[in-house]
Amino acid sequence: MRKQSFIILLSLLLIQQVTAQSPELLTIRKYANKNAGNIINEFTEFLSLPNVAADTVGQQKNAAFIMDMMKKRGIQKVQLLPASTAGVPPAVYGEVMVPGAKKTLVFYAHYDGQPVNPSQWAAGLSPFQPKLFSNAMDRGGTNMPFPPDGSYDNEWRIYARGAADDKAGVDAILNAYDAINKSNMIPGCNLKFFFEGEEEAGSTHLNEILEKHRSLLGSDLWIICDGPVHQSGKRQIVLGVRGDTRLDLTVYASKRPLHSGHYGNWAPNPAMMLVKLLASMKDDNGRVTIKGFYDDVTPLTTAERKALAEVPSVDEQMKKELGIKGVDMQGLTLSEAINQPSLNINGMQSGNVGTQSSNQIPTYAAAAIDLRLVLGNDWKRQQQKLVDHIKAQGYYVTAKDPTDEERTNYSKIIKIVPKNDGYNAQRADMELPIVQEVIAGVKSISSNRVVLQPTMGGSLPLFIFEKYLAAKTVTVPVANHDNNQHAENENIRIGNLFDGIETMGALMLIK
């Protein structure tokens, strides 16, 4: 049962911030509002299917559910795209070819979620039993029944694993198409749908899937519908990601732990050696002092610099939220800082601390480091700069624990082990016509509510799309920034889900 009053209410809530929209967008919004009850019913059914990537049976059910969703909506060529490797969750594919269309967009989301530890979820919550709350729990929201009349408020939340990351993406995409189709409109371009089932497990077989099914996947642009909108709550278009590479460092001293009394001052202390080494890597303004660290950086274009300047500041809001006063790179905003390569200490260990500590000189000191990369950086070259810096501090570098001979020959010995293959940053050119059209598409909803980010701080292997398909990507997220992504109590804000339908719809109308 849908009430007229609900439509008016929801229209008010959702539309009141909108300034000037096309009739098509208004139609999409109206359709979504009118069908909110059905949309949420289907969504909660979807969220009830456990979706951890390693759960093969669970993932088959999710993939089958998505195929049904697509078939119901009249999408063509609905099929699974398996990897070459057996037992891997397949991608789910479908397409809508539009006669006379000049462009093809692929809409990407992933249906797998992060592993769950149900015991860490709040009392009354279970990862695969979606619950409705009157607001975020940490803002005093309480559990409430799903309304039988389908009247939803923007501030309400649904708690479940995958609610935000990234079944909300699947749902926003498929309901956007549904709204266009059921409203007797025609998309502006050819649409392809690609839903991955292994993203949270590292997209380990995405390369195989793309290679094997390349012939299906030709496009002008991939729209990556994943991640949160801006912390300010505004819609966000992200044109790139930072690259990443990680290394383990171990500095060695005496072969056996020494009594700090009998040998302190004389025997080298590996923890002190390591802190001196790490401290040499950054200055007091937070700038990395490794030679050439910033040299390869591709400068931001005028358009990107302009976009960056227009990103609303969330720095004070985030400082309050995180309980910090100062920042790392002096004088840079969060948006500016993530457009620079970074060197982060992820972890550090030597001897013991607290009640476990003893008055010893430890035998080694270890650190885990990650280097974030921006456009222009090459992950191997960036690693090499770090290694060269360490050598310049007088270290003998080895890839293994030192031999007795090495110990005799060198007073400063470090083991450096790259943790994995790194990957480079990726950034779509903001001035490419297709990218401009995406920007215009999202802005067509509300130009003063769109944040344009040249890059996000985190890293995604978007280079895979470039490498295996020569494809371009733009990320257009829909989830609220406080969605507890990857953690317990994951949730989607209702308003974000419906904004997402509208946003995806706007992109499908691009001609």
Add this chain to the structure above:
Amino acid sequence: MRKQSFIILLSLLLIQQVTAQSPELLTIRKYANKNAGNIINEFTEFLSLPNVAADTVGQQKNAAFIMDMMKKRGIQKVQLLPASTAGVPPAVYGEVMVPGAKKTLVFYAHYDGQPVNPSQWAAGLSPFQPKLFSNAMDRGGTNMPFPPDGSYDNEWRIYARGAADDKAGVDAILNAYDAINKSNMIPGCNLKFFFEGEEEAGSTHLNEILEKHRSLLGSDLWIICDGPVHQSGKRQIVLGVRGDTRLDLTVYASKRPLHSGHYGNWAPNPAMMLVKLLASMKDDNGRVTIKGFYDDVTPLTTAERKALAEVPSVDEQMKKELGIKGVDMQGLTLSEAINQPSLNINGMQSGNVGTQSSNQIPTYAAAAIDLRLVLGNDWKRQQQKLVDHIKAQGYYVTAKDPTDEERTNYSKIIKIVPKNDGYNAQRADMELPIVQEVIAGVKSISSNRVVLQPTMGGSLPLFIFEKYLAAKTVTVPVANHDNNQHAENENIRIGNLFDGIETMGALMLIK
């Protein structure tokens, strides 16, 4: 059964390095050699008694065993000296008053040992089943039966908990007296014997025992028979110990762990903050840069400087043994280095390393620090210098986890928690007549085989003797330096045990 050939053999082994000795010392040595079988039999019986301080029943057996040893040797006033606190292992006391003696020496050793983890001991060894080996195990020594004829070789070893630390001390002292007594000689001074049962547990109740039984414990000097002889194998007299105080440091950043991609460069990294702070505490020459760190140091006297210059160098030997090339304080020998106050990082932790690490910015970084002190340093003042240095680096110092208000007000926050009450260094004046007599006593055995150390690097709460009895102490160790003290496979070299009997005997002859 004792063979004449054995006596000749052992005499050759033990006496060949001796240059010129008094008839009394020769008598002591002869007696010990002749009775080697009985001495070792009694010693292994003693070592078979488990002696961890917390094992109350086991400690009662040890104390009773020592009382029996003393009574058998005709020592007077044999008794237990309990602490005021119940359930604490008592000290064992006895005395020999010499008519006309002008001086009183107290001979100290402890009968408790470090806790044991039998699974860490080498195959075939059990901490409380003493075993004889043909040499140190890591020099190819193999297990052999105890010889029925009592013929022992200096290089043989007995493996058991307490064999070196410090039942060897008890044994050397009581057998030295036995040798004097049974050879119809008379000690040069009054002798008191004091065997502690709680040293490895931190001498927590020693103050109570000394206070409660002060009337029994008047003396001119305490001889502390504990620890190893010099790494060169030479006999050693140690006139002092370093003091010690320990602190836990914790640097704080964001309240929740952050994604190093989304926030790296912007959010402060507590590990980087901590390494900068710790690195600021020492220069590249290993000197502590904390203001005034070396200011209070009481300079070595001319005699102490001379003694230090005569300590044989073991630096190259130790570097080889430990697998290190460089040293911490540039240009100082081991002996010189331990005569300076030191700052040691005992442990350090932030986030995770190795396979456990994730690409995060941790919430905190912790370090455990110990400050070793030399004569002139005050542990509270030395702690304050460290705190002042940290404040001068811009830190707000707290004793607790920071509140939200503190997080809002300060960009650099550190928690500093002293781990315990520290204690100061202690050093007997080398030129005191009684100390000179001890030096002469030990040198009377072999002047070119005695190392005179103004201080040892480690710390012992010798200040307790000064504080509660106004007593002076000199440490005269007997164990081999490679005795695996505090660890698995503890052992005593036979030659060291017999040298120890002779050394203690020489001291008992002081008039």
